[in-house]
Amino acid sequence: MSLKLEDVKGLGKKAEDLRKVGIDTVEKLANTKVDDLLKIKGIGKASADKFIISAKELINGESVEAKELSESAALAEEDKKVKDELKRLEEKRKKLEGKKVENNDFVLVKITGKTQRGTIFRVSSEEDAKKAGIYDEQKAKQGYYTPEFVIVGKPGFLNEGLTETLQDMKFFEKKSVRVPPSKAFGKRDPQKIERIGIAKFRKLNEGKNPEIGQEFIKKGTGQRGVVANILQGRVIIDYNHPLAGQSIDYNLEVIEKVEEFNEKIEYFMISKGIPKENVKDFKINYNKDDKSLEITIPKMFVFQNLTYIKFGLALDLQTHMSDEINDVKFIEIYEKMSIPESPTDSINQKVEEFNKKQEENAENEKNKE
Numbered sequence: 001m002s003l004k005l006e007d008v009k010g011l012g013k014k015a016e017d018l019r020k021v022g023i024d025t026v027e028k029l030a031n032t033k034v035d036d037l038l039k040i041k042g043i044g045k046a047s048a049d050k051f052i053i054s055a056k057e058l059i060n061g062e063s064v065e066a067k068e069l070s071e072s073a074a075l076a077e078e079d080k081k082v083k084d085e086l087k088r089l090e091e092k093r094k095k096l097e098g099k100k101v102e103n104n105d106f107v108l109v110k111i112t113g114k115t116q117r118g119t120i121f122r123v124s125s126e127e128d129a130k131k132a133g134i135y136d137e138q139k140a141k142q143g144y145y146t147p148e149f150v151i152v153g154k155p156g157f158l159n160e161g162l163t164e165t166l167q168d169m170k171f172f173e174k175k176s177v178r179v180p181p182s183k184a185f186g187k188r189d190p191q192k193i194e195r196i197g198i199a200k201f202r203k204l205n206e207g208k209n210p211e212i213g214q215e216f217i218k219k220g221t222g223q224r225g226v227v228a229n230i231l232q233g234r235v236i237i238d239y240n241h242p243l244a245g246q247s248i249d250y251n252l253e254v255i256e257k258v259e260e261f262n263e264k265i266e267y268f269m270i271s272k273g274i275p276k277e278n279v280k281d282f283k284i285n286y287n288k289d290d291k292s293l294e295i296t297i298p299k300m301f302v303f304q305n306l307t308y309i310k311f312g313l314a315l316d317l318q319t320h321m322s323d324e325i326n327d328v329k330f331i332e333i334y335e336k337m338s339i340p341e342s343p344t345d346s347i348n349q350k351v352e353e354f355n356k357k358q359e360e361n362a363e364n365e366k367n368k369e
Contacts, residue, residue, distance in 0.1 A: 005029065009054040014043065030055035092257075096171040101254055103153035106264055108256035109166065110147050114249050121243070124148065143276045147255060149267040151320055159184050162250060174253045181245050188245035194225070194237045201235040210235045261286070261324065265293075268316050272309050291326040293317065302332050 003026040005015035017040050023029050030052060037048035101107060113122035120132040124147045129135040139145065150157040153167055161179030169175055181187050201210050204219060216225045216237050225239040258264055266279045274282070283296035295313075297306070314328035 003058055007058055008051060010047070011051055011054070014040075014047075014051075017042070026055050026058055030059055093172065096257055098170055098172075100170050101152050101166065101257075103167065105152045106258040106267070107150055107152060107166075107171075107254050108147040108258065108267075109150050109158075110253040110255050111162075112251040115243065115246055116249065141275070142273070143270055146270070146276070149258070149271050154320065161248075162252070165250075165252065166254070169252065169254055171254050171257065174251065176249065176251050179248045179250060181247060184248045185241040185243040185246070188240050192225075192239040193228070194239065195234045196237065198230070198233055198235055264321065265295075265317065268313055268320075272313050272316070274309065291324060292329060293325050293327070294329045294331055296331040296333070299333075299335075302334065306330075 005011060005018060005024070005026060008015070008026060008029065011018075018024070018029065021040060023032055032052060034045065034048045034052065037043050037051065038045060043051075110124040111122060112120065112124070112128065114120040120134060123129045123132055123134070123145055126135065126140055126145045129140070129145045136144070148158065150166065153163070155163065157163070158166065159179065161177070161183035164183070165175065165177045165179075196204070198210065202208065205216070210227050210230055212227055212230060214227045216227055217223070218225065218237075218239075223239055225237040226242070227235060228238040229236040258267060262284055265284060269279050269282065270276050278298070278300070281298035281300070283298075285294040285296070286292075287294075310330050314330075317325050317328055
């Protein structure tokens, strides 16, 4: 929208008088001093103030309108992207629906797991976690309540029972299955139950007394267990999985097929514990010629210990994407930091400056003589 002097409230025929003295735009009028307008015949102080204020309001009004138009355009663009993405997903769904999953497919699986007593312990969305009463905000931040990233037929992603079930499923098919202990969390093993004297337990537990139900990590092995009981001066620690010996009921649905190269890498990152909202901060550069992959670590992660994450991620990529990836390189950039001047350097510099000044003064006095 182009503004004209005539648009300024109350200016009317005086617009032509302003043009004669070079004030030919609303912007120039807004920046004109009151004293300059008073030099124009027929314009008093009250009118001058009014014209300048009106011009400024017009400009600000146009800026607001332009801003609103810009924001509206941005919202329209964002809305278009969302609609395009929904359209893409809908087309993909139509293409996959009813189609059988195949071995080596990269897929996302929605899972609900519960014990035979009805206790839900695993869900794939925050909404389901809240419904089940197991929602934990910290786990939510870590991306705990998300669909499982799985390579069909490959071990290490799901337990044996679910791995077998998944191979017979179709995309978007919902299936309920009961997995026996031997193919879920294993049978209870008496060899995984340890009895330790209370005094010894205290030494291993930083001097603290045992409490039934507390988690215990065995030093040296990293083995995790739970204090199951305290009996006759002994602490009974159970290293079996809490769900060992139980048949587990699962509800499954394969909701997505992951096909894009970068998307596969991102899901491997998430599976290694990198928060989903931070994955895009990692810059991925792939060289097709030598099949090397470079991953640049973002600043926020540079000073964190990512040794195990990097090793595990590289191993996963080289194992499960071996046809496309050979070497995996991690790049960490440490920006040069300014080194503050030390007190000693500062004092030495001042002494040198003082001595130099004294020498100059002595030389000047000598010249005067």
